[in-house]
Amino acid sequence: MAVRQAVFLVGGKGTRLGKLTATTPKPLLAIAPDILLLDLLIEEAARHGFTDIVLLAGHLGDSVERLYHGRQIRGATIRVIREPEPAGTGGALRHAAGMLDPWFLLANGDSWFDINLRALAVAPPRDRLARMALRSMEDTGRYGSVELHGRRITAFTEKKAATGPGLINGGLYLLNRAVLDHIAGPCSIEQDVFPELVRQGAVDGRVFDGYFLDIGLPETLAQARRDLPFRLARPAAFLDRDGVLNTDRGYTHRPEQLQWIEGAREAVLALNEAGYLVFVVTNQAGVAHGFYHEADVHAFHARMQTELADIGAHIDAFYHCPFHPDATIRRYRHPSHPDRKPNPGMLLKARREWRIRDRGSFLTGDRDSDIEAANRAGMPGMLFDGGNLLATVRQALAAVRPVAGPLPKPIFTETPAMQAG
CATH class of the missing domain: 3.40.50.1000 (HAD superfamily/HAD-like)
Incomplete structure (x- = not known):
């Protein structure tokens, strides 16, 4: 059965963007007049056939809920789940446990990775709990690097220790709901959950070469506003x-x-x-x-x-x-x-x-x-x-x-x- 659920993490505070996110959640920042980054991310998931889209909101979550909850976008139904208090990305996912499919796509709500989402979600692995979309970078220092042997991820290198070319985490994942068994309380999926799953040999990786950008810094937000308008129109x-x-x-x-x-x-x-x-x-x-x-x-x-x-x-x-x-x-x-x-x-x-x-x-x-x-x-x-x-x-x-x-x-x-x- 094809994976039909896509879950977006849209609860971060975006503190590195300063006053830009003081009253606006980072995924709701405008990329172009009348176009929000989250609009684009949802549309991408919907056109790839993900019909159940869940937004995990936290910081200023009322804004997300007001704009998206109950909407239909290109045949997909949007639901917003607001966490009662900040609990990290892992805690936010745990809070949504009752609404998660056996397999679902999980995506960061503040980055753009232009890949075929269906290729990431095809044939979920039977012997692993997660699949991560990876991107080759000339300099992994800002992101940290990922070691891949065959299709199995074997290690992560933290940002401060990563240098030179390599693979980075692209912020897109195919997850089995059983991942929740590894989330006991407030935590980070990337910093706490994935490293433990990697030690257990439970994460595989797929390398994609699509355009990648996150908007976590003022300069990358400006780059998104310069670059993405060129990429919105496709043949x-x-x-x-x-x-x-x-x-x-x-x-x-x-x-x-x-x-x-x-x-x-x-x-x-x-x-x-x-x-x-x-x-x-x-x-x-x-x-x-x-x-x-x-x-x-x-x-x-x-x-x-x-x-x-x-x-x-x-x-x-x-x-x-x-x-x-x-x-x-x-x-x-x-x-x-x-x-x-x-x-x-x-x-x-x-x-x-x-x-x-x-x-x-x-x-x-x-x-x-x-x-x-x-x-x-x-x-x-x-x-x-x-x-x-x-x-x-x-x-x-x-x-x-x-x-x-x-x-x-x-x-x-x-x-x-x-x-x-």
């Missing part, structure tokens, strides 16, 4: 569904009918690893003709997500068009609905709802109507004529990347309100 891969991702059986809609095209899941994973947003855009005339319901479309897509998660992959969003000019169900009858390919409505809707960088984006489909929809949206369309989808996607990536060019400059500047926190 997108739009994929037709039947005949491209799965075998087209004719009005395919039952989850048990799902049969992946050769290389399809691996193609999605390759796009995830390349930093692309991945969208499915599919005409579903079977709904218009009364053969099945839109709920069946959603159920089929949920099965796809589950089976993609098995290899560490995910689709960011599914778009379907149930309309048809000859629909037997009146409410789905439309002479030329904007969403029905070859019209580009689904692609344009994705552009409105996501931060998409046009350069580098493309569509892959198996019909002329797919390619026409891409052309009308102003992006390249790659025709898939069967075979291995991974090979086609690799060709598409090679074709569009040379013209992707540099990222555009930010369209905003840091405001006086942001400078004051």
Whole structure:
């Protein structure tokens, strides 16, 4: 079963940021006008398929609760748990014991590590209690270093003793709920719990090379405000569904009918690893003709997500068009609905709802109507004529990347309100 819960530690005081965090929790600091760091972290978890998001709040927790508790963000439900008194990151986790899944993702709420979260959460280890995302650094002095042998973490070196290049803790973890057995009272997960688990051989590590930054210092907060706006917009891969991702059986809609095209899941994973947003855009005339319901479309897509998660992959969003000019169900009858390919409505809707960088984006489909929809949206369309989808996607990536060019400059500047926190 895929891991669906993500827990964020958002209770720290952020004392090194001085007056910036006197009245604002560190994760609620603005990275751009109207964009908080915690907004971005939650959206990342949600688009990777984590549908239960828990925020462990402490310092100024009423602000976190007021902004997020009970909200829905990209299909994920947000819950805020406020600890009654400061008890460290370990104590905060212990306080949430009754709400934790058997396996869950745990993340620091004050750092950005741009990785495929599904790859971290895939196939939880049976013989260990934790998996840690690691990052290679030229200078580990500020963070402390991590020793990795094979996939097992064997030791930590404290900040003061760490020097030179090495691996650091990236602040993202896959944890088994049994970790709570090692938390008796107020403590730090990083300083108290993990070292003990490492001595027991209960922690493995995975190395990722994504962009990493924490906002614990004024200079790194300023760097986040300079860098992250360049990285918020991603290129997108739009994929037709039947005949491209799965075998087209004719009005395919039952989850048990799902049969992946050769290389399809691996193609999605390759796009995830390349930093692309991945969208499915599919005409579903079977709904218009009364053969099945839109709920069946959603159920089929949920099965796809589950089976993609098995290899560490995910689709960011599914778009379907149930309309048809000859629909037997009146409410789905439309002479030329904007969403029905070859019209580009689904692609344009994705552009409105996501931060998409046009350069580098493309569509892959198996019909002329797919390619026409891409052309009308102003992006390249790659025709898939069967075979291995991974090979086609690799060709598409090679074709569009040379013209992707540099990222555009930010369209905003840091405001006086942001400078004051």
